[in-house]
Amino acid sequence: AGRAEGVLARNLRGLVSEALRLAWSSFSESPMSTSADERPTKRRRVDSDCDEPAKFLERSPTDMRSSLQFLHSSLSYFSDVIVVVENEGISKEFPCVSVVLASASRPLAAMLYGALREVTPSTAASKPRLVLRGTEPWCFESLLRFMHGEHVALTVDSALRLYHAADYYEVLSLRDGCCSFLLDAVQASNCCQLLARSLEVNCEPLEERCVNFLTCMNLASVAIADPHYVSLPPEVLHRILSCDNLVCENEIDTLRALVRWYGMRPDSERSLDWLLRLLRDIRWHLIPSKEHATALELVCRLAEPGTVAPDEALLRSLWRHYWDNDDCRDKEDVSCAPLEQAVPLRTSALLSLASGMLRTPPEEPIPNRMLWWGCLAVHWPAMQTGASAGSGAGPEAGCVDDFGLACTHEYTVGRSRKCNIRVGHNASQPYISSQHFRVFYQVKWPASSSSDGPRLQPWLEDLSQNGTFINGEPMGRGVRRLLHDDSRIDLVFPQGRQGRTHDAHHHPKFPYFIFSSANLHLKRETPAMTPAPVPPLVCSVTPDETGDDEAHSTLHMHHWG
Numbered sequence: 001a002g003r004a005e006g007v008l009a010r011n012l013r014g015l016v017s018e019a020l021r022l023a024w025s026s027f028s029e030s031p032m033s034t035s036a037d038e039r040p041t042k043r044r045r046v047d048s049d050c051d052e053p054a055k056f057l058e059r060s061p062t063d064m065r066s067s068l069q070f071l072h073s074s075l076s077y078f079s080d081v082i083v084v085v086e087n088e089g090i091s092k093e094f095p096c097v098s099v100v101l102a103s104a105s106r107p108l109a110a111m112l113y114g115a116l117r118e119v120t121p122s123t124a125a126s127k128p129r130l131v132l133r134g135t136e137p138w139c140f141e142s143l144l145r146f147m148h149g150e151h152v153a154l155t156v157d158s159a160l161r162l163y164h165a166a167d168y169y170e171v172l173s174l175r176d177g178c179c180s181f182l183l184d185a186v187q188a189s190n191c192c193q194l195l196a197r198s199l200e201v202n203c204e205p206l207e208e209r210c211v212n213f214l215t216c217m218n219l220a221s222v223a224i225a226d227p228h229y230v231s232l233p234p235e236v237l238h239r240i241l242s243c244d245n246l247v248c249e250n251e252i253d254t255l256r257a258l259v260r261w262y263g264m265r266p267d268s269e270r271s272l273d274w275l276l277r278l279l280r281d282i283r284w285h286l287i288p289s290k291e292h293a294t295a296l297e298l299v300c301r302l303a304e305p306g307t308v309a310p311d312e313a314l315l316r317s318l319w320r321h322y323w324d325n326d327d328c329r330d331k332e333d334v335s336c337a338p339l340e341q342a343v344p345l346r347t348s349a350l351l352s353l354a355s356g357m358l359r360t361p362p363e364e365p366i367p368n369r370m371l372w373w374g375c376l377a378v379h380w381p382a383m384q385t386g387a388s389a390g391s392g393a394g395p396e397a398g399c400v401d402d403f404g405l406a407c408t409h410e411y412t413v414g415r416s417r418k419c420n421i422r423v424g425h426n427a428s429q430p431y432i433s434s435q436h437f438r439v440f441y442q443v444k445w446p447a448s449s450s451s452d453g454p455r456l457q458p459w460l461e462d463l464s465q466n467g468t469f470i471n472g473e474p475m476g477r478g479v480r481r482l483l484h485d486d487s488r489i490d491l492v493f494p495q496g497r498q499g500r501t502h503d504a505h506h507h508p509k510f511p512y513f514i515f516s517s518a519n520l521h522l523k524r525e526t527p528a529m530t531p532a533p534v535p536p537l538v539c540s541v542t543p544d545e546t547g548d549d550e551a552h553s554t555l556h557m558h559h560w561g
Contacts, residue, residue, distance in 0.1 A: 092141075160178075179203060372405060
């Protein structure tokens, strides 16, 4: 046994010695000891004609948005701060990533990292906390969704409140999106309400759009359609009434809108000073003499808001007293004494102002209104030998008639009795359609970055079977096209082709139209400065006096002065 142990020990020492020798030999033959010639060569650079980068790569917005949306869905795991939103006793916590908040909002960046740092320090049991007061929790939740690329649903009410929150936290893209949505939502039934809300949230573009809407879309119709019309501040109404570009059918409707506004206001908000100031904004010289009695009746309603109509006998007396007898007060006529006692001082002051404005010539330059949006000059064809003109026998052959296009109206042209301008109804063949085309206007709102105001854009829609042409270009049934000054409108055949295909006996000529915008005629449409002004172009619709039982309309026209 002892001899066996000795042999085993000697063998073990031999094995260890051999292992050490092999290890040393492998170390001495390692690459560190190889010569420079045996080392691997470096990779050679590919030669290129240009050392500048040939292309730049960047991450796509879609990919970045997907990452942000994934981050939003995993905020409970990735969040490093808790935002506590408190408003009117309601509190809600939102886990957030601070760098995302700071990158999207400058005020939040100042609260998290800057001089306005309000984050409470973190503890072993909780994350840092940021408390926001005065913001509705649902608004902050929408802000958070928008920052992470998620969609935000909008209604008119939510867009107003979200605009206010986005403006406060300077999330500018969300603020501008809400503003654009609200501008498109303005209509006659909510214009005044949106104007009041725009003042609350300090949305200046929306305020400007509402004021322009009231100016361009007929104040009288908004006064009836919008139940919040009475809430208009007197300063805003003064701004609208004093505008020369106020679109209206006639000035008496503007006076009715003022009477409606004042009569519906609470007693505590009625101010005689403001009323007198607003009455001076009425363009009294645009009210024809036949409407003077109606104007004074409306003024009587202002004197006693809530009355349906003043007493008829009192109106006759007021008419004689304030219109026919101008010097009654100065002469101290005894016949005037009973009327002075019957008329309250408030009524007397208002009627004196109204009757004086009706008799006083306007100041220079003459203030105006947007009463017309364009003019259609109808060029009737010369009468042809052996055939009736396509336009009919009514107008004198070869003459030119101007049809004024009054604001708040659209006009149809054709051979039907229902058309505003009838042509072709006496032709032997129905070349002209019963409703050949219509002309109308739309308000062109300026871009948000533009300083230009809104303007009326004239349009033409083709309703015909045989064709309508603008400056020789065919349109097509149902097609709409923008009109410009001096645009020529031809019926059935384009310019220069009438009478070429067939002889004159079988192919009658048709009238053509030249359109002019209202801007060319604003100076020409100003009425004369007389107590009974009459516009140079009257475009009224009255029943046709033919004895027919069928009701239809024709245009009575006077030429431009």
